[in-house]
Amino acid sequence: MRVKVMGSAAGGGFPQWNCACQNCSRLRAGTLRGKPRTQSQIAVELAPDRWCLLNASPDLRSQIEATAELQARATGDKSSRISPIAGVILTSGDLDNTLGLLLLREFQPLQIYATPSIQEITTEENTFFRMLRRVRPQAVWNDILPGEVLRLEGTSNDSAVRVEAIALPGGYPEYVDAERTAELPADEAVVALQVEAASSGRKLIYCPTLPEIGDELLSRFAACDLLLLDGTFWSDDELIRVIGGRRTAQRMGHIPITGREGTLERLRAITHPNKVYIHINNTNPILDEDSTEFAQLTAAGWSAAYDGMNFTL
Numbered sequence: 001m002r003v004k005v006m007g008s009a010a011g012g013g014f015p016q017w018n019c020a021c022q023n024c025s026r027l028r029a030g031t032l033r034g035k036p037r038t039q040s041q042i043a044v045e046l047a048p049d050r051w052c053l054l055n056a057s058p059d060l061r062s063q064i065e066a067t068a069e070l071q072a073r074a075t076g077d078k079s080s081r082i083s084p085i086a087g088v089i090l091t092s093g094d095l096d097n098t099l100g101l102l103l104l105r106e107f108q109p110l111q112i113y114a115t116p117s118i119q120e121i122t123t124e125e126n127t128f129f130r131m132l133r134r135v136r137p138q139a140v141w142n143d144i145l146p147g148e149v150l151r152l153e154g155t156s157n158d159s160a161v162r163v164e165a166i167a168l169p170g171g172y173p174e175y176v177d178a179e180r181t182a183e184l185p186a187d188e189a190v191v192a193l194q195v196e197a198a199s200s201g202r203k204l205i206y207c208p209t210l211p212e213i214g215d216e217l218l219s220r221f222a223a224c225d226l227l228l229l230d231g232t233f234w235s236d237d238e239l240i241r242v243i244g245g246r247r248t249a250q251r252m253g254h255i256p257i258t259g260r261e262g263t264l265e266r267l268r269a270i271t272h273p274n275k276v277y278i279h280i281n282n283t284n285p286i287l288d289e290d291s292t293e294f295a296q297l298t299a300a301g302w303s304a305a306y307d308g309m310n311f312t313l
């Protein structure tokens with residue numbers, strides 16, 4: 001099972017259009033040794049020419065064009081619009097994870113997997129998403145429930161993958177009003193995804209948002225082979241220090257990398273998986289590959305995801 005990182009930044013990307021922090025300014029000036037990054041987006045191979053996307057980022061169009069495996073194929077007959085993208089699995093209803101669905105609306109048959117609550121808020125609170133339901137077959141929405149294993153078929157038994165959603169204690173997006181949010185089940189708002197290759201039994205965990213970390217989640221992380229984890233912020237007060245923001249990383253639903261409760265420390269004893277930080281905010285010092293923070297990360301056995309990074313499980 002191949003895994004492709006099509007985008008590795010947090011919402012806004014790197015550089016971010018309205019940001020002139022040190023990282024963004026130096027990247028624009030060409031004085032930072034580091035890579036520009038689009039907003040987080042993953043693709044997982046189900047079979048040759050058959051891929052599933054994990055979320056649908058606002059940068060999806062350019063990400064598809066930058067990824068040869070995901071570009072449309074000519075078939076020889078008149079129906080030449082054949083895309084290798086078979087489906088999309090959503091981890092939340094946030095615009096950063098769903099806006100890209102609107103870019104896939106050209107009457108393309110598509111399977112979309114999400115918790116019932118994410119489906120409900122996406123399609124009912126945002127009427128734009130009805131553009132995905134104009135003809136049949138177009139987008140077909142499917143339930144994925146925390147704790148249940150979903151099997152996505154490739155073209156043979158060998159190429160199937162098993163997907164499990166892991167409930168995280170995050171909230172619903174702010175476009176959903178408080179009254180509605182209170183009625184929706186808390187465990188369907190934000191999930192991490194565990195994707196297991198049926199042929200090899202090897203597992204990826206994709207967790208771009210990590211609001212809390214408990215023992216059960218830690219043991220899942222320890223048992224996977226590739227961990228793509230929330231690397232949004234280096235420190236809890238990063239946004240306050242760098243751009244004069246008001247909220248800490250924790251209050252925004254992201255455990256920072258450093259600090260006593262940070263993921264670097266909490267996952268120090270977990271050495272089996274390939275540990276990769278993803279969803280990196282443009283203020284994060286690890287984006288500068290000459291920084292002490294980047295060196296510290298590498299020394300601790302982690303890497304920082306970049307666009308175009310590939311893995312095989």
Ligand SMILES: [Zn+2]
Nearest residue numbers: 019021024282
């Ligand atoms: Zn910036």
